[in-house]
Amino acid sequence: MRKAALWAPGLALLAAVFALPLAEAVWTSLHQVWLQRPGEAPFVGVENFALLLASERFWAAVRHTGLFAVTSVALELTLGVGLALVMHRTRARGRALVRGAALVPWALPTVVAGLLWAWILHDRHGVANHLLVSLGAISTPLVWLGEPALAMSSIIGADVWKTTPFVALIALAGLQSIDRGVYEAGSLDGATGWRAFVHLTLPLLRPALLVALLFRTVDAVRVFDLVYVLTRGGPGGSTETVSVLTYMILFQELDVGRASAAGLLTGAAAGAVALVYLRVLRWGGAS
Amino acid sequence: MKRLALPLVALILCTAPVLWQLRTALTPTDELYRVPQAWLPARPTLDHLAAVFATRPFGRNLLNSAIVATGAAVLALALAAPGAYAASTLRLRGGRLLLGAALAAALVPPISLVTPLFRILNRLGGLNTYAGLIVPHAALAFPVALWVLAAYFRGLPRELREAAEVDGCSAAGALWRVLLPASVPGLATAGILAFIASWNEFLLALTLAGADRVQTVTVAIAFFPGIEEFPWGEIAAASVIVIVPVVVVVLLLQRRIVSGLTAGALGG
Numbered sequence: 001m002r003k004a005a006l007w008a009p010g011l012a013l014l015a016a017v018f019a020l021p022l023a024e025a026v027w028t029s030l031h032q033v034w035l036q037r038p039g040e041a042p043f044v045g046v047e048n049f050a051l052l053l054a055s056e057r058f059w060a061a062v063r064h065t066g067l068f069a070v071t072s073v074a075l076e077l078t079l080g081v082g083l084a085l086v087m088h089r090t091r092a093r094g095r096a097l098v099r100g101a102a103l104v105p106w107a108l109p110t111v112v113a114g115l116l117w118a119w120i121l122h123d124r125h126g127v128a129n130h131l132l133v134s135l136g137a138i139s140t141p142l143v144w145l146g147e148p149a150l151a152m153s154s155i156i157g158a159d160v161w162k163t164t165p166f167v168a169l170i171a172l173a174g175l176q177s178i179d180r181g182v183y184e185a186g187s188l189d190g191a192t193g194w195r196a197f198v199h200l201t202l203p204l205l206r207p208a209l210l211v212a213l214l215f216r217t218v219d220a221v222r223v224f225d226l227v228y229v230l231t232r233g234g235p236g237g238s239t240e241t242v243s244v245l246t247y248m249i250l251f252q253e254l255d256v257g258r259a260s261a262a263g264l265l266t267g268a269a270a271g272a273v274a275l276v277y278l279r280v281l282r283w284g285g286a287s
Numbered sequence: 288m289k290r291l292a293l294p295l296v297a298l299i300l301c302t303a304p305v306l307w308q309l310r311t312a313l314t315p316t317d318e319l320y321r322v323p324q325a326w327l328p329a330r331p332t333l334d335h336l337a338a339v340f341a342t343r344p345f346g347r348n349l350l351n352s353a354i355v356a357t358g359a360a361v362l363a364l365a366l367a368a369p370g371a372y373a374a375s376t377l378r379l380r381g382g383r384l385l386l387g388a389a390l391a392a393a394l395v396p397p398i399s400l401v402t403p404l405f406r407i408l409n410r411l412g413g414l415n416t417y418a419g420l421i422v423p424h425a426a427l428a429f430p431v432a433l434w435v436l437a438a439y440f441r442g443l444p445r446e447l448r449e450a451a452e453v454d455g456c457s458a459a460g461a462l463w464r465v466l467l468p469a470s471v472p473g474l475a476t477a478g479i480l481a482f483i484a485s486w487n488e489f490l491l492a493l494t495l496a497g498a499d500r501v502q503t504v505t506v507a508i509a510f511f512p513g514i515e516e517f518p519w520g521e522i523a524a525a526s527v528i529v530i531v532p533v534v535v536v537v538l539l540l541q542r543r544i545v546s547g548l549t550a551g552a553l554g555g
Contacts, residue, residue, distance in 0.1 A: 003373065003458050007381040010370035010429065011388060013362075017426030018392045021403035028403065038409075086293045098294050099545065100538050101301040107537045108305070109487035111505040112526045116308045119519050125320055127307060134323070165301065166548070173549040215393075222396030225489045229509055243398040243490075250402050251494070259402045267399035274394045 022267070029261040035254035048261035058262070060237060061245040067152065068241060069220035072159045076216055077209065079160065080167025087168065088175045099172075102165035110162065114229030117158040121145060148238035151231050155239055158226055163219070167212045174208030175201070207281070214277040221270045242266045305530065311523035312336065319519055335524035344499060345525060348507040352529075354417055355492075355503055356485040359424035363432045363481040364474060366425070371436035372462045376448055386437070389430035397427070401494050408495055415498040423491050428481035431547075435480065438550035439473030440466065476547035479540060483533060504529050 029048050031041040052058045087098050105113065120128050121144035129141035144154045178201065186192070186200045224243040227233060233240030233248070240248075243266060250259035311319065312335050314328035339345045374382030404423060405414070413419035447469055451461035467474065489505045497506060508529065511522050537544055 003377065003379055004381055006369040006373035006377070006458065006462070007379065007385045010366040010385050010433065011381070013366055013422070013426050013429060014385075014388050014392050017404070017423050018395055018400065021400045021407060022395070024403035024407060025399060028406065083297055086297055089290075090294045094291070094294050096541070098297050098301075100541050101298045103537045103541055103544065104301055104305055104534055107483060107487075107533045108530055109489065109505045109508075111487075111489045111509050112529055115508060115511075115522050115526060116304055118517075119311060119523065120304060120307060122519075125322070125324070125519070127324060130323055161300070161304065169545050170549055173545070218394050218396075222398055224398060228489075243396065246398050247401070247490075247494075250405070256402055256406065263396075263399040263402050266396050270394055270396050 022264075025260040025264055028257055029264055031257055033256035033260075035250070035256050041257075044257070048257045049265070051258060052261055052265065057237065057240070058242075058245065061240050061242045064152065064239055065221060065223070065241040065243075068156060068159075068223055069217060072156045072163075073213065073216050073220050075156070075160045076164045076167050077213060079164045080212070081171050081205070081209070083164060083168035084171035084175055087172050099169070102168055104165075105162045106165045106169075108162065110225035111229050113162045114158060114226045117154065117161070118145065118230055121154055145231055146235055148235060151235060151239050155223075155226050155230055158230065159220070159223070162226075163216065167216060170208055170212040171205060174205045178204050210277060210281050214274060214281070217273050217277070218270045221273060222266060242269070305534075308523045308526050308530075311519060312527045314520065316520050335520035336528070338518075339521050339525045339528065343507070343511075343521075344502075345504070345507060345528075347499075348502055348504045349528070351417075351496075351501050352486055352503040352505075355420050355424060355496075355501075356482045358417065358421035359428055359485040360478045360481040362421060362425035363428040364436075364478050367429055367432035367436055367477065368467065368470075368474070369459070369462060371433050371440055372458075372466060374433070375437040375440040376443075376466070377458065386433065389433045392426070393430040397490050401490060404491070405494055413495075415496050415501050417496075417501060420492060420496040420501065420503075423495065424485040424488060425481070427488065427491075428484045431484070432477040432481050435477040435547045435550050436470070436473055439470055439476075443469055472543060475540070476543045479536060479544065480547055483537075486529075486533065 028041075030043060030045060032044045032047075033041045083102065087095050087102070090098060108116075120126050123129065123141055123143045123146065126141075126144070128144065129138070132138045133141060142150060145151050182200055182204065183191075183196060186196050191199055222243050223241050224247065227239055227241055227244050228247075231239045233244045242262065246259050246262040246266060249255050249262055253259075310327065313331045313333070315330055315332045315334065318325070318328055318330070370382065370385045372382075373379045374386050400423070408414045408419045411419075443466065447465055448461060451465040456464060486503075487505065488503075489509065492503045493506050493509070496502065504525070508522060508525050511518055511525065
């Protein structure tokens with residue numbers, strides 16, 4: 001009983017910051033609540049959800065979020081495993097150097113990383129256009145953040161730069177835990193080079209990669225900072241994600257009820273993604 | 288040579304954008320807008336760094352971030368250490384419950400919390416206060432702190448706990464007098480990860496503590512751009528100031544942080 005004093009305070013913190021607000025959000029999402037009129041809150045049932053699900057803007061945000069999540073996570077996973085292999089093969093001092101460098105993008109505040117890329121990608125004064133033009137890759141400077149497809153690519157690129165190292169560090173830990181004997185046994189069966197990577201390394205990395213995937217996907221579904229700093233959801237709403245849309249509904253339209261509903265739908269989407277991964281993880285762990 | 292090519296590319300890709308920001312911070316404004324841009328400033332200047340402090344409350348923002356991140360890290364550690372002890376060493380049912388709750392919490396998008404936390408804090412008068420941001424930040428950092436510490440406690444020799452029991456320590460006494468003194472590296476890792484998470488956080492800082500008095504650096508930098516013009520030099524200077532302490536700590540303690548990250552990711 002007295003031992004409950006060890007874990008109860010932590011549970012109380014999580015209840016106060018997660019459970020209680022989520023319960024409050026469920027209540028608000030079923031009422032019409034305006035930020036500037038806190039007194040009145042008539043019950044409206046599922047109208048807030050219905051309004052969202054009927055709006056083209058919401059589904060556009062869902063598409064942008066999905067595109068961002070799938071593309072960025074796929075790139076981060078591929079490049080992350082590549083970077084991990086590079087680090088794994090580099091000898092001790094070089095490895096520490098590359099690992100230290102890889103921690104730099106990870107340690108940056110996302111807002112700072114976003115502004116850093118906004119400056120590099122600046123259409124007139126950015127070094128990206130300058131480099132690409134002088135290398136002959138493009139003939140005229142691109143308006144990276146001003147055209148829908150380019151803007152989304154820029155946001156994905158900035159995210160890949162910032163979070164590939166996280167995937168790589170987890171994959172590296174996975175690589176380092178693989179017994180060398182596995183490869184020796186494999187080489188007797190003719191599994192070397194690429195074959196060894198596909199048939200030995202990847203299956204053994206699977207648990208570590210699934211965990212990295214879980215956290216990266218959930219993070220990607222809730223992307224906010226990069227979009228806010230780089231495009232504010234523009235141009236023309238073409239990079240507006242569900243988190244950014246929720247923020248706009250709350251602080252521009254001041255519609256607390258609908259913002260709560262949008263936040264809950266985002267949470268449900270993240271939860272669904274997580275459940276699928278946890279299923280696969282548990283199943284993979286049992287096999 | 289060929290063996291070195293790929294690590295070198297990785298090294299450059301990770302650091303060059305940050306070094307470019309450092310170069311921007313030291314380049315006078317007229318040179319920033321010159322085309323084509325030179326790799327290094329012809330007349331390096333500290334004007335942007337000075338301007339950040341002279342024309343903006345950036346010193347105050349740094350202090351706010353330091354207060355909030357320290358508070359959040361201390362609170363997260365204070366609650367995660369006994370929780371991790373209950374979950375790992377003692378294997379209490381409540382401890383397991385806490386691990387499960389932490390995993391669920393780690394998956395909740397902060398945007399789902401923004402609207403209700405804003406309303407709750409508004410009712411309690413906690414908007415634009417340190418406590419109003421410290422508590423949510425501590426909760427966001429709590430799961431990783433819990434996992435890191437639980438993994439660390441699991442790695443400690445059994446004899447430590449048994450010695451505590453022989454000495455007749457209570458559970459809390461064993462934690463305080465035996466386990467924690469032996470866990471300074473684990474506590475440091477968890478504390479640094481919590482500090483960085485809070486120092487870097489933007490969405491809750493923006494929505495719950497946007498007022499000047501308590502505004503943190505991430506929010507301040509995001510609002511550097513005016514209506515007309517982006518002060519790129521000052522943005523770069525402020526970014527460098529925010530980046531340097533974090534990067535120095537991370538590089539000094541990189542082994543710990545990497546092991547903490549992977550324990551946080553794989554131990555949960």
